Amino acid sequence: MKRRLLLGAMAAPVLATPALAQEAWPARPITLVVPWAPGGSNDSVARILAQPLAERLGQSVVVENRPGGGGSIGMGQIVRARPDGYQLLVSSASNHVFHALVSPELGYDTRDALAGVAMWVDVPNVLAVNPGLGITNVQELLARIRATRGGFSFGSSGTASSNHLAGELFRMLTGTELTHVPYRGGGPVATDLIAGTIPMAFMNLPTVVGPAAGGRIRIIGVCTGERVRIRPDIPTVAEQGVPNYAVRSWTGLFAPRGTPKAVIDRLSAETRAAMESPAVTARLNDQAMDTIYMDPARTDAFVREEFDRWGPVVRAARVTLD
Incomplete structure (x- = not known):
């Protein structure tokens, strides 16, 4: 009997480990992957929001530029990343929708492979x-x-x-x-x-x-x-003098599909709080970006609407990869 009690006591911490690990998120630095070169709008908004997010999450938030392939190199890194909330994608209409529409060889559909965390800005x-x-x-x-x-x-x-x-x-x-x-x-x-x-x-x-x-x-x-x-x-x-001409862009935050809902909800909530800060709003506006926060569900729905809107335009323009 004593031996069985001892084994039970020893096993208890091991059984509790997964729950404790989830509660501890984030336990290490978080990387925001920007699939474009430094100096662009996606890079700018990522760097503006990285610091307030780090302060709210209690961990460093690092911006990593992975340009190339029309944004597909950095995007692919996140699609293949472990869905644990430590690698996230700062995505835009360019790579998330337009490039995906003309790149069937990507091997994945961004609508299914990436989960919306929050829409950030209209650019x-x-x-x-x-x-x-x-x-x-x-x-x-x-x-x-x-x-x-x-x-x-x-x-x-x-x-x-x-x-x-x-x-x-x-x-x-x-x-x-x-x-x-x-x-x-x-x-x-x-x-x-x-x-x-x-x-x-x-x-x-x-x-x-x-x-x-x-x-x-x-x-x-x-x-x-x-x-x-x-x-x-x-x-x-x-x-x-160019009637019916209209093109818009946007930047948002995405995670690998399968990332725990609790992690996505926390990231989205902290993003919204950071964006509501007058100081952050002022910095974004100074960079000519207009905040358009959307929660995870609305972000996913918005992306699907973008595919529906731009698919016919891409086909009519006969856009192909150079």
Whole structure:
């Protein structure tokens, strides 16, 4: 009898271990994987939210850039990651929806492989040019493109990114000759646009706020259907003579499917609290990002709506991987 009691006492802590491990989350640093190069809007929002999330969770939150493959390299890392809440994806419309629509070889459907944690921000796309062109509006740009043998090239943050789709839709609606030049993120696009390597680009507004303020890049239109609340002074492309033109982007937080619901709910709740901080909201607004928090269920539903909305556009534009 004594021996049986002793064995029972020894076994008790072992049986309790899984429950204790769940209660202890997070017990080590958390990594936010950004599937784009440093300097872009996804990288910026990740770094703005990393610190307040770390403070609320009591663990370090590290931002790791894994660019390449139109966002598929970093995205694939999270799809294959252990679903324990320690590796998360800072995802965008570009890689999560647009790239997935033209990449059947991914081997997974982002709607099934990744679980929504929270939608973070709405990121307006803009049409920008090198100031040396002397172009100040969309009509001047169209006239220059049509007068140029071979048309213009335009840069984007990658093939099948929201910026690439913005350029393809612009080409379709205006009947102009444009050649796509893909980059590995918004930062490199800005560098070459400033240098004059490319004459024009479709970019996320946060990426160009600084260079535009310094006169190194000129924004001539926003790609949203209406003027953006944060920068109402910038006219839309549509109101400058391109009817029905509208493209938007967004950034959100996702986890590998199978991550415990308790972990996802905690992450979502702490994200919402961090975003409601006046200091964080101010920093996001300064970067021309508009907060659009959504809970896990709404985030998953929103992603499915995006696939339904953009699938026909991608097919009509005949977007393929370069």
